[in-house]
Amino acid sequence: MSMFLSSIDPLGSLLGLCLLLLGIGLLHAAWRRPQRHWPLISAGWLSIALAYWPWMKAAGFDKGAALASLLPGLLALLVIIFRTDWRSHTKAPVAARAAAKAVITSSWQRLALSLTQRILVVGLLSLSAAIGIGLAVYALLDASLVNRVISAALVVLLVWPALMVWSQSRVSLLKPALWFVGISLGGWLFTPAIF
Incomplete structure (x- = not known):
């Protein structure tokens, strides 16, 4: 690389x-x-x-x-x-979304916090979780090294967008963040080739 x-x-x-x-x-x-x-x-x-x-x-x-x-x-x-406003497509109550937005009153603080959360959770943690799933696929496949690497890379490319969309559709990013950390740790610890 x-x-x-x-x-x-x-x-x-x-x-x-x-x-x-x-x-x-x-x-x-x-x-x-x-x-x-x-x-x-x-x-x-x-x-x-x-x-x-x-x-x-x-x-x-x-x-x-x-x-x-x-x-x-x-x-x-x-x-x-x-x-895309993925939250508008969920069945989460409008009151719950309004309460989450009302915690921070200043618009620029809300924007900075939202952007930071999106970069960390939607971007980086979802990528880490997708890589964790790809590593699990890599470890479980009984194939040549090249086929395992290509299969794991394809899984990451397919799973990462799905995880990003799912996290964007939640009212709060806390639950997706916890899921992504758990999936990441499981995938990284599950793969003996790293250690």
Whole structure:
């Protein structure tokens, strides 16, 4: 992994990442409009297509093309997860949601606390739990090393978004945080290959 990261040009990858973020932002802005806005849609896809060039210059043809193909989906998934009000789709009482919001009165304090909780619980702890599940799959599979690693990676890629959406749909992030810590510890301790 460190050899892979050391072979990537940081300036090219930063330019590629900026182009990808710009493209996703433009597509998201077009999606939020009531009618199709073809200039925004075209500019968004063009920006994503242009990101292939700096990524291929930064990481080589094969690795750069793979990164330029995978990152837009992951970045778009994060935008969708963090911008969607998943709590409105649950059956939690409105009074419970209002009481949770009324604890902190200042809007900027509420925003800072909410963002910190989302980064820690929805982002990092859910990733740790997904990796824990992937490690358990890795330990349980009776296959070659390559097949075990690929299967575990696929499980992580499929489980992580589901865990993020589930945690975003809860009224409080405390219960998802406890679940994620437990799953993480179980998965990490369950895998003898680490120790």
